[in-house]
Amino acid sequence: MTRRPDISYVIITYNDADNLGTAVDSAAEASRAADMDCEVWVVDNGSTDHTAQVLERAGRRLGERLHTVMLGRNTGTTYSRNQALARATGRLFCVMDSDARLLDGSLERVDRLLADFPEVGIVGPAIIMPDGSTYDSAKRFPTLGDKLRKLPSIFLGAAPVNRDWYDDFPFTRLRTVHTVISCCWFMRREVFERLGPLDQRIFYAPEDVDYCLRCWKAGLAVVYYPGLRVLHHTQQVSHRRPLSRTALSHLKGLFYYWAKHRYLWRRDALARRYTAELAQRLDPALAAWDQAH
Numbered sequence: 001m002t003r004r005p006d007i008s009y010v011i012i013t014y015n016d017a018d019n020l021g022t023a024v025d026s027a028a029e030a031s032r033a034a035d036m037d038c039e040v041w042v043v044d045n046g047s048t049d050h051t052a053q054v055l056e057r058a059g060r061r062l063g064e065r066l067h068t069v070m071l072g073r074n075t076g077t078t079y080s081r082n083q084a085l086a087r088a089t090g091r092l093f094c095v096m097d098s099d100a101r102l103l104d105g106s107l108e109r110v111d112r113l114l115a116d117f118p119e120v121g122i123v124g125p126a127i128i129m130p131d132g133s134t135y136d137s138a139k140r141f142p143t144l145g146d147k148l149r150k151l152p153s154i155f156l157g158a159a160p161v162n163r164d165w166y167d168d169f170p171f172t173r174l175r176t177v178h179t180v181i182s183c184c185w186f187m188r189r190e191v192f193e194r195l196g197p198l199d200q201r202i203f204y205a206p207e208d209v210d211y212c213l214r215c216w217k218a219g220l221a222v223v224y225y226p227g228l229r230v231l232h233h234t235q236q237v238s239h240r241r242p243l244s245r246t247a248l249s250h251l252k253g254l255f256y257y258w259a260k261h262r263y264l265w266r267r268d269a270l271a272r273r274y275t276a277e278l279a280q281r282l283d284p285a286l287a288a289w290d291q292a293h
Contacts, residue, residue, distance in 0.1 A: 005091075006031070006036035006090060006091060007093070008039050009024075009040045010094070011023055011042045011098055012097070013042060014047055016098040017049045022101050024062070024066070026103075027094070027096065028062055028065070030107050035108075036111070038065060039090060040066050041069065042066070042067070044071060067084075076202075076249075077182070078200045082198055085198075086197070088189075092110075092189065094184065095187075099183075099234070102184075103231050106227075109228070110186050113174075114186065116289060117289070120221050123180075123186040123223055124180025124181065124184065124225065125225055126224075126226040126229045127230055136162070136165050136169055136170075138169060138180050139166070139177070139181075140178045140179070142254070149163055171224055174226070174287065176222065179213070180212065180222055182211070183230070194220075199211075201256060204250055205253050213270075216275050217274055
């Protein structure tokens, strides 16, 4: 019987050949350093650059550990990820963007964290920007008011107003948060089996916010773990080009998300209902675990 990998990486890519090879190699290297067997699933959303050549070279390095799903068109983030997540066989899953690269920090501790806390559903690492700053990857549940306050910044260049951010971020300790962005996620296989696939009615975003809220609704926590760092060349197309097809798709996804979860304004009521009790109980235990490890 073939042994199940310790961890399955799911990487989606679209015309990002220059970063893809590094993402794949960093996944394999981090697994090797932690003495964990891995498989890497790459789903290509119909790239027209040299992605095929990058994958061919990666296949020579990784052998049977590399699996590819070549889609003929850009299917967004949810359908493409679901194609690999449904096929992945590891006991842990890591969802990664093609422009992400695992840096320092041990996967063994993430593995131990998920084993020691079955009530934790999703773990998000610290996301480091190319300039060395820490990206605001952990956010509170978004409201319509939060988004409206950002419009002067997006269209007029005014100072940003980010009410969905945590005031004391970046956090230096392990703790619960409402959401973490999906450029890099860790979860146990059974969490995905429990929550089900990403919602394919969302094309591009906020599929990660939706999945995090689904996680909390299922009685599982979302946590931010700065003990593992991931470099990310984030593009933020919706901020730089607010009227682009991607930005408009994000806006459509937001209104679908709010309608699905039946709220627009009252984040605090949502948090009290789904996160407060578990977070209050879990945060002291997470802090003690973090200090001990």
